[in-house]
Amino acid sequence: MRYHRIPDETVRRLPVYLRCLMVSANQGERYISSRSLADSVGVNSWQIRKDFSYFGDFGTRGVGYDIGRLAREIKKILRLDVIRRAVLVGVGDLDSALLAYPGFGVYGLDIVAAFDIDPKKIGKTMNNGVTIEDFARIDTVKERDISLAIIAVPRAAAQPAVDKLAAAGIKGILNFAPCKVSVPKRVKVITLDIAMELARLPYYIPRAGRQDDS
Amino acid sequence: MRYHRIPDETVRRLPVYLRCLMVSANQGERYISSRSLADSVGVNSWQIRKDFSYFGDFGTRGVGYDIGRLAREIKKILRLDVIRRAVLVGVGDLDSALLAYPGFGVYGLDIVAAFDIDPKKIGKTMNNGVTIEDFARIDTVKERDISLAIIAVPRAAAQPAVDKLAAAGIKGILNFAPCKVSVPKRVKVITLDIAMELARLPYYIPRAGRQDDS
DNA sequence: GGATGTGAACTCTTTCACAGCG
DNA sequence: CGCTGTGAAAGAGTTCACATCC
Numbered sequence A, B: 001m002r003y004h005r006i007p008d009e010t011v012r013r014l015p016v017y018l019r020c021l022m023v024s025a026n027q028g029e030r031y032i033s034s035r036s037l038a039d040s041v042g043v044n045s046w047q048i049r050k051d052f053s054y055f056g057d058f059g060t061r062g063v064g065y066d067i068g069r070l071a072r073e074i075k076k077i078l079r080l081d082v083i084r085r086a087v088l089v090g091v092g093d094l095d096s097a098l099l100a101y102p103g104f105g106v107y108g109l110d111i112v113a114a115f116d117i118d119p120k121k122i123g124k125t126m127n128n129g130v131t132i133e134d135f136a137r138i139d140t141v142k143e144r145d146i147s148l149a150i151i152a153v154p155r156a157a158a159q160p161a162v163d164k165l166a167a168a169g170i171k172g173i174l175n176f177a178p179c180k181v182s183v184p185k186r187v188k189v190i191t192l193d194i195a196m197e198l199a200r201l202p203y204y205i206p207r208a209g210r211q212d213d214s
Numbered sequence C: 001g002g003a004t005g006t007g008a009a010c011t012c013t014t015t016c017a018c019a020g021c022g
Numbered sequence D: 001c002g003c004t005g006t007g008a009a010a011g012a013g014t015t016c017a018c019a020t021c022c
Helices: A008-026 A034-041 A045-053 A067-077 A093-100 A135-144 A155-167 A194-199 B008-026 B034-041 B045-053 B067-077 B093-100 B135-144 B155-167 B194-200
Strands: A064-066 A084-089 A109-116 A132-134 A148-151 A172-175 A188-191 B064-066 B084-089 B109-116 B132-134 B148-151 B172-175 B188-191
Touching: A008 A034, A008 A045, A008 A067, A008 B194, A034 A045, A034 A064, A064 A067, A084 A135, A084 A155, A093 A109, A093 B093, A109 A135, A132 A135, A135 A155, A148 A155, A155 A172, A188 B194, A194 B008, B008 B034, B008 B045, B008 B067, B034 B045, B034 B064, B064 B067, B084 B135, B084 B155, B093 B109, B109 B135, B132 B135, B135 B155, B148 B155, B155 B172
Parallel strands: A084 A109, A084 A148, A109 A132, A148 A172, A172 A188, B084 B109, B084 B148, B109 B132, B148 B172, B172 B188
Antiparallel strands: none
16 A cells, blocks of 8 residues: 555544554553554554555564554654654643643654743743743744744734744644634644534534433 | 435534634624635635535525524534533643633533542632532532533543543533543543644654745 | 455545526 | 535545455
């Protein structure tokens, strides 16, 4: 399969596999079968084999996958094998949560700068030791080898912020603002909209009536 | 089309359409065409028409969609037209952010209780006036007409917490814990895993080389 | 035997083209 | 004439069945 276009859905699943592999590795395991990996992450075993088959033959028939090797391969595929410097834009409640989040480091993310427009925040230092700078100077990230941005600003501020980030050479953006943003093709945006996820939850909940267990 | 199974992808897009409609309504607009709605949310106009066609004929040919009516219809489809009482499980940094999040109320969510296992937190009152209770008493939600839960607990605590929530009659869970959780079929879980989104961002960022704008 | 890797069938989703209506 | 609504075609992604290899 090696020479096909990779489905986006496969790329979405790879980080999930990776996390599971890291957990298994921590428990001292050496090999894992597609079946047991599948059970852990909640997909089918053939889905897992198909996903890996897009990238190469990582397994050993009759044995399974070498956990350490597979984890390294996935990291390489996802380009998580290099540390990337990131900037936080909009320092609020969400950012405290983000900074407290264990696992950004695991995925090669190093938050080295933070910006805000609020004069009350500028100059303050965050939990991780980074001092908040004035967003007016966002263009300085260009000289600081920062390629990723996490933005958590109000809706109206999102598009202008993204425009400035794109101009400053940022290549990837994780957007927590509740709206679509437009960027040049060379910039990748992933929007994570909490309210949108929440809003579709009731759809799956029957108003009343019989229920059966699983 | 009315009598088909609804694609999950359509359900995922409906909240996005709804938000856009609410913004347009606030600006005093009365009608919107599939084309202009499409431009606002970043999909194609035929995608929008197809999505709506699963539920009925909401538009007027030659004119477009009545914004108020369409918003009401979508709310009804998503079952956002009733207030749902929700409980927060695990009160940490993320929860402060969640409580500050404008827009839970917009989608009919009312956070009426909070639980934690940390004795230092139990008894304290959150920003929204809700007092944090001992998670050991989570079963009391059964008598309090609470149908949704938002859980933001460490990975190891997630499955036990979810089991207790399911036993307490919770019907829908928004899971921020970084892992898969198993539930009875009658319970719907939506997992929102920030690290998993972040981990796939570098995949789309070329290591180096030529770039073209859009 | 036991597990992987993969073409082929199948299912789900998007796109198209245009009929139908206001 | 403009814009919606929809069957049909095309495209993506998943599932299956089994050949293949350790």
